[in-house]
Amino acid sequence: MTVPPEKQLLDGVTGIYVSHRIDDTWSNPVRVLLQDVGKLALDGCTCVDQNILWFCSAREGYTGVQWFSARYIQGKWSNWQKIEFNPDYEVGELHVHGDELYFHSSRAGGKGHRDIWMSKKIAGEWQTPVNIEAINSADDEGYPYITLDGNELWFTRTYLGTPAVFRSKKVNGTWQSPELIISQFAGEPTLDPAGNVYFVHHFYKEGVMLEADIYIAYRI
Numbered sequence: 001m002t003v004p005p006e007k008q009l010l011d012g013v014t015g016i017y018v019s020h021r022i023d024d025t026w027s028n029p030v031r032v033l034l035q036d037v038g039k040l041a042l043d044g045c046t047c048v049d050q051n052i053l054w055f056c057s058a059r060e061g062y063t064g065v066q067w068f069s070a071r072y073i074q075g076k077w078s079n080w081q082k083i084e085f086n087p088d089y090e091v092g093e094l095h096v097h098g099d100e101l102y103f104h105s106s107r108a109g110g111k112g113h114r115d116i117w118m119s120k121k122i123a124g125e126w127q128t129p130v131n132i133e134a135i136n137s138a139d140d141e142g143y144p145y146i147t148l149d150g151n152e153l154w155f156t157r158t159y160l161g162t163p164a165v166f167r168s169k170k171v172n173g174t175w176q177s178p179e180l181i182i183s184q185f186a187g188e189p190t191l192d193p194a195g196n197v198y199f200v201h202h203f204y205k206e207g208v209m210l211e212a213d214i215y216i217a218y219r220i
Helices: none
Strands: 041-049 052-059 066-073 076-082 094-097 100-105 115-122 141-146 152-159 162-171 179-182 186-191 197-205 208-217
Touching: 041 094, 052 094, 094 141, 100 141, 115 141, 141 186, 152 186, 162 197, 179 186, 179 197
Parallel strands: 162 186
Antiparallel strands: 041 052, 052 066, 066 076, 094 100, 100 115, 141 152, 152 162, 162 179, 186 197, 197 208
């Protein structure tokens, strides 16, 4: 069952976890603590870019949900600090690929309720986001993921009333029309170096989401 956010903040369980793959076996997940001892935080929506962890958090001392980053130093994530995005960008779930920031947002100027946008980092500053028109539609698009080579953009789109996984390929620097990869009740895709797709499967009953589990689709 879905746990209300106010209870998640206090349950001591909800948060970011990590599991390591050892000899084709995943280890027991361990919670990644990204807050000072004794202070409240509800962390989520992660993106790892080399030794930097991007995450959103509702935490003590801040208003609403904010974006933070942490660095992997001597075997643990530490030195977390707030990311100062321009509030006009309305940055939602994101993925960072080098100097490019991909994120979903319902900011003005989109094609649907929620679109995927891209901002480039120039001279240390994130520039005005550009709508990726080739992949956006009148439906909802979100949860972008860019492959390591930068040539595939995976994302979630509302399809026949439920979330589904789509992919767009970049050809000669231009994103192509997206294709349906996994439907239905699937979303939030990521890929490993072998091209296997990890995604969240959402289980609904009478229009209410009861749970969401992680699945993998192997590339063969």
